[in-house]
Structure formats: structure tokens, C-alpha cells
Amino acid sequence: MSNLNQDWPEPIVRVQSLSESGCPVIPSRYIKPLPDRPTSSAVASAALNIPIIDVHAFSLDQDHSLRRTILNQVSDACRNWGFFQIINHGIRPELLDDIRRAWHDFFKLPVETKQVYANSPKTYEGYGSRLGVQKGAILDWSDYFFLHYLPPRLKDHNKWPAAPPCIRELIEEYGEEIVKLGGRLLELLSVNLGLPEGYLQNTFGGQDVGACLRVNYYPKCPQPELTLGLSSHSDPGGLTLLLPDDKVAGLQVRKDNKWITVKPAPHAIIVNVGDQVQVLSNAIYRSVEHRVIVNSEKERVSLAFFYNPKSDIPIEPAKELITRDKPALYSPMTFDEYRLYIRMRGPQGKSQVDSLKSPR
Ligand code: OGA
Numbered sequence: 548m549s550n551l552n553q554d555w556p557e558p559i560v561r562v563q564s565l566s567e568s569g570c571p572v573i574p575s576r577y578i579k580p581l582p583d584r585p586t587s588s589a590v591a592s593a594a595l596n597i598p599i600i601d602v603h604a605f606s607l608d609q610d611h612s613l614r615r616t617i618l619n620q621v622s623d624a625c626r627n628w629g630f631f632q633i634i635n636h637g638i639r640p641e642l643l644d645d646i647r648r649a650w651h652d653f654f655k656l657p658v659e660t661k662q663v664y665a666n667s668p669k670t671y672e673g674y675g676s677r678l679g680v681q682k683g684a685i686l687d688w689s690d691y692f693f694l695h696y697l698p699p700r701l702k703d704h705n706k707w708p709a710a711p712p713c714i715r716e717l718i719e720e721y722g723e724e725i726v727k728l729g730g731r732l733l734e735l736l737s738v739n740l741g742l743p744e745g746y747l748q749n750t751f752g753g754q755d756v757g758a759c760l761r762v763n764y765y766p767k768c769p770q771p772e773l774t775l776g777l778s779s780h781s782d783p784g785g786l787t788l789l790l791p792d793d794k795v796a797g798l799q800v801r802k803d804n805k806w807i808t809v810k811p812a813p814h815a816i817i818v819n820v821g822d823q824v825q826v827l828s829n830a831i832y833r834s835v836e837h838r839v840i841v842n843s844e845k846e847r848v849s850l851a852f853f854y855n856p857k858s859d860i861p862i863e864p865a866k867e868l869i870t871r872d873k874p875a876l877y878s879p880m881t882f883d884e885y886r887l888y889i890r891m892r893g894p895q896g897k898s899q900v901d902s903l904k905s906p907r
């Protein structure tokens with residue numbers, strides 16, 4: 548795991564600068580092998596979408612039948628999709644618009660201003676343009692900014708952007724709301740798994756959960772058919788709460804070996820199950836592969852908030868979900884250990900969680 552203590556294996560090139568250079572061809576480093584290109588696998592009918600769940604009754608705890616309906620919808624979505632979008636989640640739409648705009652404006656700042664936050668594979672915090680430290684790897688068509696929100700010990704405002712104005716306050720407010728939402732979703736998942744309401748939150752470390760934000764910036768691409776904004780992967784953490792771009796589609800979810808392009812509802816938050824929930828649920832819920840395609844017309848910004856277990860607790864299938872017929876599928880591993888894989892090798896479909904299968 549040593550090379551994470553060093554720097555990137557090659558000089559970093561900002562994808563934004565490639566895009567803005569106006570060059571009509573992309574460098575070969577971004578050209579994906581044929582089977583990985585956006586059009587080489589089947590894309591589902593444009594009418595198909597991930598489920599949309601109205602969770603307004605989150606705030607009406609006394610209404611049991613409404614709560615039951617939401618529980619059932621979330622249960623179906625977790626079992627059949629691993630991905631869904633929630634509307635009426637209680638986060639102010641203006642906050643969503645403001646934080647999206649602030650991050651858009653951040654990426655529009657001069658490169659020297661952003662360069663101050665240039666990241667390294669040691670912690671990944673800051674402004675980055677690759678995931679994984681393998682020399683010669685084929686890269687994705689995106690830049691990003693990664694920061695810690697929880698635990699408080701890792702939260703460091705000096706590592707967050709100082710501009711545009713108010714961006715730190717917006718991240719604070721959005722983080723607080725998203726963490727509340729993540730906690731509520733974990734309750735729904737726990738109940739749906741037949742566990743006590745607080746089970747997953749407690750297993751995640753109670754008040755000591757981890758939460759971090761990855762803001763993705765996908766610049767326009769002159770040859771979008773040859774590359775991906777983000778290669779196929781499942782999210783390594785617990786739950787992901789994604790604020791997608793409100794104008795530009797790009798996220799695709801794998802379902803029955805076809806790619807479905809997500810059509811976000813206005814002000815929806817997209818939720819997906821990460822590898823840690825797959826492990827904890829003993830694969831009753833499975834993390835799902837997803838990727839991002841780019842286009843030549845419009846750039847795209849998305850905010851992925853990762854709600855993760857405390858990083859040094861071994862995560863393993865819940866004892867309550869292990870039976871003689873369904874033995875534990877995974878050996879225990881801390882999230883710190885788990886995360887090293889993606890941090891070294893970059894996005895690799897579901898190969899990581901599949902490699903965890905205990906030898907039985
Ligand atoms: C991610 C991710 C999707 C998107 O950051 O892990 O899957 O739409 N992002 O940017």
C-alpha cells in the first residue's frame with residue numbers, strides 16, 4: 548500500500564484545460580478499450596428510469612400507513628435497483644441550487660486558484676484529476692474536488708475552497724442536511740432488513756460516521772464516444788447521496804446488463820447502496836455498477852456525498868442475517884483497508900467487493 552504515501556505516478560493534467568484548449572481529438576490516455584466505450588454495450592430504452600420515491604412523510608412519523616408505503620418503496624428499490632431518487636426530502640431547493648452553482652463557479656476559477664488545492668494520493672483531499680496511482684492507467688474525462696465533512700477531526704476548512712464567496716457556509720449547511728438524510732435512510736434500510744431501526748447507524752459507528760464530499764466536474768469532450776467521465780464502479784462506502792446536474796444527464800446505472808441513463812426529477816437526490824451496505828446486509832442489498840458519460844455540448848457538475856462507516860471498525864455481515872442457508876458471504880474488513888483498493892487501482896466495476904467473498 549506504500550505508493551499511496553507518495554505522489555502521483557505522472558504529472559497531473561487538468562481535463563478542463565484539455566477541454567478548453569479546443570483540440571478536436573482527445574489524448575490517447577483517455578481513450579477507453581472498445582468494450583468499455585459508451586456505445587459498445589446495450590443502452591436501455593430512454594423511457595426507463597430508476598425509481599422515484601416521495602419521502603415527504605419522513606416528517607410525518609405519526610402516519611403509519613404512509614411510512615409503510617415509503618418503507619416498501621425503498622425496500623423494492625434497494626432489492627431491485629440499488630439506486631433510487633428521492634423527492635420532497637426536506638432539503639430546501641434553493642440550497643441545492645446555490646451549492647451546485649457555487650461549485651460550478653469554483654471550477655470556473657482560474658487554474659492557478661484551484662491549483663492551490665491540488666491533491667495527492669495520501670488523502671485525496673483537494674482538487675484532483677485522477678483516481679488510482681497505477682502508472683500508465685487510462686484516465687477518466689473529469690476533474691473533481693474531494694473533502695471531509697465528518698468526523699470533525701478530519702474536517703478542515705483550510706482544505707475547502709475559499710472562493711467563491713459563501714461556498715464554505717453552503718458546504719456546512721448542505722453537509723448537515725445530507726447527514727440527517729443519510730441517517731434517516733439508514734433507519735429505513737435497517738427496518739426493511741428486519742433489524743432494529745438504529746442498527747446500521749450503530750454499526751457504522753453511531754455518531755462517529757464518516758462523511759465526505761466528492762464534487763465531479765465533467766468538461767465538454769470533443770470525442771465523447773471514445774471515453775467516459777467516470778469509469779464503471781460501485782461506491783466503496785455505505786450510502787451515496789448524489790446531487791446531479793439539473794441540466795445535463797450523464798449518470799448511467801447498470802441493470803440487467805444494460806445501461807440506464809438516469810433522468811433526475813427536479814431537486815431530487817439520487818441514493819445508492821455502497822459496498823459496505825452490501826457486506827453488512829450479506830448481499831440482500833447489492834451495490835450497483837454505475838458510470839458517467841460525457842458529451843461535446845455541455846459540461847456537467849455533480850455532488851456525491853458519501854455516508855460511510857467509521858473508518859476503523861471491521862465491517863462484516865450482520866449476525867442477524869446469517870443463517871445456515873445463507874452463511875456470511877464476506878470476511879470482516881475496515882473501511883480504511885477497503886478504500887485502499889479503489890485509491891490504488893481506480894474504478895474497476897465490482898471487482899473489489901466481489902474479491903471480498905469469504906472462501907467457503
Ligand atoms: C461518484 C459517482 C456520479 C455522477 O462520484 O462516485 O458515481 O453523476 N458520480 O457524477
Ligand code: NI
Nearest residue numbers: 780781782837
Ligand atoms: Ni459512484
